[in-house]
Amino acid sequence: MAFSGLFDLSWWEVAIVAFVLTHITIASVTIFLHRCQAHRALDLHPVVSHFFRLWLWLTTGMNTKEWAAIHRKHHAKCETVDDPHSPQIYGINRVLWGGVFLYVKESHNAETLERYGHGTPDDWIERNLYARFTVMGLVLMGLVNIALFGIVPGLAILAVQIVWIPFWAAGVINGIGHYFGYRSWATPDASTNIIPFGILIGGEELHNNHHAYASSAKLSNKWYEFDIGWMYIWILEALGLAKVKKLPPTPRFAPAKPAIDLETLQAVIANRYDVLAKYAKSLKATYAEELKRLAPHDAQVLRRLKRWLTHDESKLEEVQRTRIEDGLARSNALSTVYTMRRDLLALWERSHASRDQLVRQLQDWCQRAEATGIRPLVEFSRGLRCYA
Numbered sequence: 001m002a003f004s005g006l007f008d009l010s011w012w013e014v015a016i017v018a019f020v021l022t023h024i025t026i027a028s029v030t031i032f033l034h035r036c037q038a039h040r041a042l043d044l045h046p047v048v049s050h051f052f053r054l055w056l057w058l059t060t061g062m063n064t065k066e067w068a069a070i071h072r073k074h075h076a077k078c079e080t081v082d083d084p085h086s087p088q089i090y091g092i093n094r095v096l097w098g099g100v101f102l103y104v105k106e107s108h109n110a111e112t113l114e115r116y117g118h119g120t121p122d123d124w125i126e127r128n129l130y131a132r133f134t135v136m137g138l139v140l141m142g143l144v145n146i147a148l149f150g151i152v153p154g155l156a157i158l159a160v161q162i163v164w165i166p167f168w169a170a171g172v173i174n175g176i177g178h179y180f181g182y183r184s185w186a187t188p189d190a191s192t193n194i195i196p197f198g199i200l201i202g203g204e205e206l207h208n209n210h211h212a213y214a215s216s217a218k219l220s221n222k223w224y225e226f227d228i229g230w231m232y233i234w235i236l237e238a239l240g241l242a243k244v245k246k247l248p249p250t251p252r253f254a255p256a257k258p259a260i261d262l263e264t265l266q267a268v269i270a271n272r273y274d275v276l277a278k279y280a281k282s283l284k285a286t287y288a289e290e291l292k293r294l295a296p297h298d299a300q301v302l303r304r305l306k307r308w309l310t311h312d313e314s315k316l317e318e319v320q321r322t323r324i325e326d327g328l329a330r331s332n333a334l335s336t337v338y339t340m341r342r343d344l345l346a347l348w349e350r351s352h353a354s355r356d357q358l359v360r361q362l363q364d365w366c367q368r369a370e371a372t373g374i375r376p377l378v379e380f381s382r383g384l385r386c387y388a
Contacts, residue, residue, distance in 0.1 A: 099170030
């Protein structure tokens with residue numbers, strides 16, 4: 001008779017146990033490895049921090065320095081040939097189904113670990129156990145599973161634990177999270193929010209939000225989004241076991257200023273993704289008004305461009321750019337709004353300009369926008385003066 005373990009569970013009870021254990025692993029990855037170690041968005045109590053380190057060693061064998069370094073490089077080199085796992089470079093199938101192999105390949109890059117792995121745990125137990133004997137943790141967890149649930153259920157649970165992170169984190173998040181989904185923020189990369197409910201993967205489903213505010217401990221931004229990882233962090237902080245350091249900026253508004261000053265400039269740059277989201281609405285409003293005004297043939301040409309107007313120009317193909325230019329030639333108003341977005345984007349990309357120069361450039365932008373007489377653009381510019 002086969003050994004049944006301390007707990008003789010039915011198949012559905014085994015499935016529940018596997019789900020709970022793997023969810024703890026997901027929470028460990030998103031709270032400890034991702035938000036705490038890679039981005040320093042929060043501090044954890046030493047007991048909580050070490051629990052996560054121990055659990056990840058037992059269930060994944062992952063090294064904290066390696067994980068943080070590879071993820072930081074992903075942000076630094078996102079969607080380029082140096083990105084360790086971009087589906088825009090490697091293709092969605094390779095990242096989705098083989099993302100773990102890309103991770104392992106990059107983990108052997110000493111330059112990556114040296115440049116991006118700073119500030120991660122380097123104590124005795126990390127050097128002499130966790131980083132040195134990565135497979136030992138998985139063996140111990142397998143033995144514990146067998147002792148608790150029996151040979152077949154225990155090994156089945158271990159198998160699920162071993163493949164859970166490689167598929168969901170290395171595959172789904174790094175793959176689908178840069179390929180399919182919705183975008184709340186016009187980040188320069190291809191990141192997407194897979195779904196608005198971040199439960200199964202600990203909140204990491206909200207990947208576009210994360211790339212917009214990478215150093216935030218909270219990944220949900222909209223009222224309809226839910227980040228279960230943030231709920232756990234909130235509970236830990238309420239218990240005195242965590243301290244949140246960074247959150248997404250919350251736009252604040254004051255009466256419109258007649259002239260742009262340094263405070264307005266700083267508020268606009270700090271909330272640039274909120275600014276771009278509002279500008280996209282202004283562009284769409286201008287587009288809708290022009291459709292009503294133009295002749296039927298010209299309006300038909302514009303209708304073909306709707307999906308491309310709010311896209312990052314640098315990401316468009318040559319044929320798409322040509323069609324947009326043809327469409328904009330039929331509408332001076334839409335062409336103006338489209339072109340002025342480019343000028344607005346350049347404001348926070350001009351790292352060589354002084355603060356006084358940037359203030360003058362933003363003031364000039366607002367004056368030009370309001371002088372056009374284009375209603376949605378004028379309203380947007382007046383709203384821009386209200387950022388505080």
